[in-house]
Amino acid sequence: xxxxxxxxxxxxxxxxxxxxxxxxxxxxxxxxxxxxxxxxxxxxxxxxxxxxxxxxxxxxxxxxxxxxxxxxxxxxxxxxxxxxxxxxxxxxxxxxxxxxxxxxxxxxxxxxxxxxxxxxxxxxxxxxxxxxxxxxxxxxxxxxxxxxxxxxxxxxxxxxxxxxxxxxxxxxxxxxxxxxxxxxxxxxx
Amino acid sequence: xxxxxxxxxxxxxxxxxxxxxxxxxxxxxxxxxxxxxxxxxxxxxxxxxxxxxxxxxxxxxxxxxxxxxxxxxxxxxxxxxxxxxxxxxxxxxxxxxxxxxxxxxxxxxxxxxxxxxxxxxxxxxxxxxxxxxxxxxxxxxxxxxxxxxxxxxxxxxxxxxxxxxxxxxxxxxxxxxxxxxxxxxxxxxxxxxxxxxxxxxxxxxxxxxxxxxxxxxxxxxxxxxxxxxxxxxxxxxxxxxxxxxxxxxxxxxxxxxxxxxxxxxxxxxxxxxxxxxxxxxxxxxxxxxxxxxxxxxxxxxxxxxxxxxxxxxxxxxxxxxxxxxxxxxxxxxxxxxxxxxxxxxxxxxxxxxxxxxxxxxxxxxxxxxxxxxxxxxxxxxxxxxxxxxxxxxxxxxxxxxxxxxxxxxxxxxxxxxxxxxxxxxxxxxxxxxxxxxxxxxxxxxxxxxxxxxxxxxxxxxxxxxxxxxxxxxxxxxxxxxxxxxxxxxxxxxxxxxxxxxxxxxxxxxxxxxxxxxxxxxxxxxxxxxxxxxxxxxxxxxxxxxxxxxxxxxxxxxxxxxxxxxxxxxxxxxxxxxxxxxxxxxxxxxxxxxxxxxxxxxxxxxxxxxxxxxxxxxxxxxxxxxxxxxxxxxxxxxxxxxxxxxxxxxxxxxxxxxxxxxxxxxxxxxxxxxxxxxxxxxxxxxxxxxxxxxxxxx
Numbered sequence: 001x002x003x004x005x006x007x008x009x010x011x012x013x014x015x016x017x018x019x020x021x022x023x024x025x026x027x028x029x030x031x032x033x034x035x036x037x038x039x040x041x042x043x044x045x046x047x048x049x050x051x052x053x054x055x056x057x058x059x060x061x062x063x064x065x066x067x068x069x070x071x072x073x074x075x076x077x078x079x080x081x082x083x084x085x086x087x088x089x090x091x092x093x094x095x096x097x098x099x100x101x102x103x104x105x106x107x108x109x110x111x112x113x114x115x116x117x118x119x120x121x122x123x124x125x126x127x128x129x130x131x132x133x134x135x136x137x138x139x140x141x142x143x144x145x146x147x148x149x150x151x152x153x154x155x156x157x158x159x160x161x162x163x164x165x166x167x168x169x170x171x172x173x174x175x176x177x178x179x180x181x182x183x184x185x186x187x188x189x
Numbered sequence: 190x191x192x193x194x195x196x197x198x199x200x201x202x203x204x205x206x207x208x209x210x211x212x213x214x215x216x217x218x219x220x221x222x223x224x225x226x227x228x229x230x231x232x233x234x235x236x237x238x239x240x241x242x243x244x245x246x247x248x249x250x251x252x253x254x255x256x257x258x259x260x261x262x263x264x265x266x267x268x269x270x271x272x273x274x275x276x277x278x279x280x281x282x283x284x285x286x287x288x289x290x291x292x293x294x295x296x297x298x299x300x301x302x303x304x305x306x307x308x309x310x311x312x313x314x315x316x317x318x319x320x321x322x323x324x325x326x327x328x329x330x331x332x333x334x335x336x337x338x339x340x341x342x343x344x345x346x347x348x349x350x351x352x353x354x355x356x357x358x359x360x361x362x363x364x365x366x367x368x369x370x371x372x373x374x375x376x377x378x379x380x381x382x383x384x385x386x387x388x389x390x391x392x393x394x395x396x397x398x399x400x401x402x403x404x405x406x407x408x409x410x411x412x413x414x415x416x417x418x419x420x421x422x423x424x425x426x427x428x429x430x431x432x433x434x435x436x437x438x439x440x441x442x443x444x445x446x447x448x449x450x451x452x453x454x455x456x457x458x459x460x461x462x463x464x465x466x467x468x469x470x471x472x473x474x475x476x477x478x479x480x481x482x483x484x485x486x487x488x489x490x491x492x493x494x495x496x497x498x499x500x501x502x503x504x505x506x507x508x509x510x511x512x513x514x515x516x517x518x519x520x521x522x523x524x525x526x527x528x529x530x531x532x533x534x535x536x537x538x539x540x541x542x543x544x545x546x547x548x549x550x551x552x553x554x555x556x557x558x559x560x561x562x563x564x565x566x567x568x569x570x571x572x573x574x575x576x577x578x579x580x581x582x583x584x585x586x587x588x589x590x591x592x593x594x595x596x597x598x599x600x601x602x603x604x605x606x607x608x609x610x611x612x613x614x615x616x617x618x619x620x621x622x623x624x625x626x627x628x629x630x631x632x633x634x635x636x637x638x639x640x641x642x643x644x645x646x647x648x649x650x651x652x653x654x655x656x657x658x659x660x661x662x663x664x665x666x667x668x669x670x671x672x673x674x675x676x677x678x679x680x681x682x683x684x685x686x687x688x689x690x691x692x693x694x695x696x697x698x699x700x701x702x703x704x705x706x707x708x709x710x711x712x713x714x715x716x717x718x719x720x721x722x723x724x725x726x727x728x729x730x731x732x733x734x735x736x737x738x739x740x741x742x743x744x745x746x747x748x749x750x751x752x753x754x755x756x757x758x759x760x761x762x763x764x765x766x767x768x769x770x771x772x773x774x775x776x777x778x779x780x781x782x783x784x785x786x787x788x789x790x791x792x793x794x795x796x797x798x799x800x801x802x803x804x805x806x807x808x809x810x811x812x813x814x815x816x817x818x819x820x821x822x823x824x825x826x827x828x829x830x831x832x833x834x835x836x837x838x839x840x841x842x843x844x845x846x847x848x849x850x851x852x853x854x855x856x857x858x859x860x861x862x863x864x865x866x867x868x869x870x871x872x873x874x875x876x877x878x879x880x881x882x883x884x885x886x
């Protein structure tokens with residue numbers, strides 16, 4: 001277990017600091033509901049999700065990158081790319097990819113589906129059935145339609161819920177810490 | 190240290206035991222405490238590490254998703270450990286993200302640490318001291334998927350450690366106290382076991398020393414060194430006791446012996462004093478320095494010394510007093526001042542006419558000290574008697590001289606008579622020879638030859654008488670020669686006898702002059718002369734003479750005296766043989782010498798001498814012979830005495846013969862007749878000044 005503080009320097013450090021600063025600013029000004037601030041935070045969350053999830057096929061391939069896909073509509077602008085730029089998770093480089101077709105979505109590890117694409121969800125999730133893809137959505141029905149993680153806004157803070165059966169079905173292992181942080185999905189007892 | 194040395198052994202041992210005990214306890218407890226501190230610190234660190242790691246892991250997701258509530262909840266779980274006084278989570282940029290500050294903690298324990306302490310401290314640290322300002326401060330990185338996303342800071346109170354230490358201290362102190370008490374009691378008991386015999390022994394020693402009672406004994410309580418020491422001490426006491434007893438016995442014996450000896454000594458002293466006082470001499474004993482040791486009563490009385498002077502016993506005073514009584518006072522004092530010589534002898538003439546002999550005898554004491562015993566003998570009476578005796582002997586001498594002249598005349602006549610006997614014999618022999626001479630035969634032969642002078646050759650060759658004539662002539666010649674020789678010998682003897690008569694007469698003449706002629710004489714020859722002089726007598730009486738002469742040295746003496754004695758003895762012997770009437774008459778003459786004396790013995794087998802006559806034979810006028818005058822033996826004895834010898838007789842009685850022995854000294858003695866020896870007069874150093882000391886003069 002190496003200490004990253006003394007060795008960390010250069011551009012990556014500064015980017016990270018800017019991103020964190022931005023995220024904090026978004027949290028502090030959540031009432032302003034500035035889409036860009038919200039998505040900057042969500043971009044950071046997407047990256048952090050990847051840290052607490054295990055992909056079965058990745059364990060055997062240390063150099064394969066972890067790909068975060070954005071399905072069709074990209075609300076992050078440049079924020080997501082900046083958030084992952086130069087970062088690695090357990091040795092795997094992290095890349096962002098724009099996905100346009102449901103079939104192509106199977107090749108990514110994390111797939112963000114914005115609320116605007118709600119209608120296309122059944123088709124997409126069907127296509128990803130049993131595929132080890134961590135799906136992250138924004139709509140209230142995302143989980144019920146088979147999505148795994150859903151962003152929530154609670155008490156002006158960004159939170160998320162986890163659809164554990166779906167995750168289990170897709171063959172992903174979600175860290176218990178992440179599960180503890182997750183808000184229980186609405187409608188469920 | 191000295192005070193410790195002087196303490197009683199019990200206390201000393203107790204102190205030593207307590208000290209040893211305390212040191213051992215302190216060392217043990219110190220080690221335990223040190224070990225406890227180290228191990229509890231390690232345990233604390235381990236504890237902090239495990240708690241911190243757990244919290245860091247559990248708060249990683251909350252930090253990653255910036256869920257402060259979740260982070261606070263996680264930190265809140267630290268409340269189970271009341272030692273944690275504060276915990277803070279910082280994000281990757283070092284901003285405080287979540288904090289845990291329980292209200293029970295003190296403000297100091299709760300306060301947020303300065304950022305540099307977060308930066309600098311890391312855990313586990315190998316070099317730095319995590320224990321600062323009374324707290325254990327721990328910083329741990331928070332990681333998510335291998336990426337450090339923040340830091341956990343944990344502060345733990347060390348109150349527990351301190352409390353533990355205090356508890357431990359109490360425990361140690363109480364254990365030490367309890368151990369000391371137990372050790373003290375135990376050591377008292379055990380030491381008593383060790384020390385009691387020593388104290389008992391000391392008590393016994395003190396009792397022995399103070400009471401001088403060697404019959405005491407120390408009681409042994411074990412077989413250890415002290416036990417052996419006590420054995421040795423008791424043995425020593427026994428030894429001393431037996432020695433004491435022996436000493437006492439020896440002392441008693443010694444005392445008894447000293448008593449006996451003292452009594453003996455006292456008796457001897459008494460005897461000595463009695464003896465000293467009983468002696469006729471005055472005795473004064475002086476020591477080396479001339480001080481008076483003792484004197485007897487006689488000494489005081491003969492000098493008339495006053496009692497008080499005797500009591501003072503000062504020698505100078507005594508000497509001065511004594512000197513005043515001496516005729517020549519100065520000479521006496523001078524002599525007294527001279528050093529003593531052993532055997533020093535003086536005559537001291539006193540003013541009152543008495544004469545003392547002063548005789549000094551030196552005596553050496555066993556200690557080497559030389560003192561003197563001075564003897565005074567009052568010889569006044571003796572001196573007087575001496576002078577009277579001298580006078581008497583002078584008168585006697587004159588008388589005897591006159592008487593002696595008659596005796597001498599008798600002696601001369603006797604001796605001359607004796608010799609004349611021999612002269613007569615010689616004359617008779619010569620005249621007999623002459624009478625029986627063959628001169629007639631010569632004359633007859635001459636006539637025979639004259640008768641046949643014409644036909645002498647025929648007569649000598651044809652006539653039987655003529656034929657025998659030459660043989661006859663030669664026989665005649667030898668017979669004549671023998672006659673001549675005998676006649677000559679007799680004439681020689683006659684001549685000697687005449688010489689002897691001359692000597693006798695000369696001796697008689699010289700007798701008044703009391704001197705004799707000394708000659709060196711061969712005694713064998715002298716005896717031969719004596720025999721020759723008696724030849725006629727011996728032959729006449731048919732006495733055989735046996736001679737047994739040893740080789741003796743020549744002797745210097747008055748020849749005629751010895752000759753006279755021997756002639757007389759031989760004549761007497763032949764008479765004794767003839768008178769006995771026996772057939773075998775023999776005289777044995779012996780000559781022997783023992784190197785100092787010469788003895789001539791004349792032994793006969795004649796009549797012998799009766800016991801009562803043995804004492805009288807030498808007396809003047811004694812004779813057993815009809816025509817004797819009793820002078821020969823008397824004269825012989827006197828002559829022998831004059832020559833320093835003696836004439837003695839021995840006979841076993843009548844009929845057994847007699848042996849006369851003339852004994853003469855080989856070393857020539859003075860032939861001068863001496864006065865009879867005076868036995869009462871020893872010859873010490875005579876005072877030449879005193880004529881009385883020469884009694885022989």
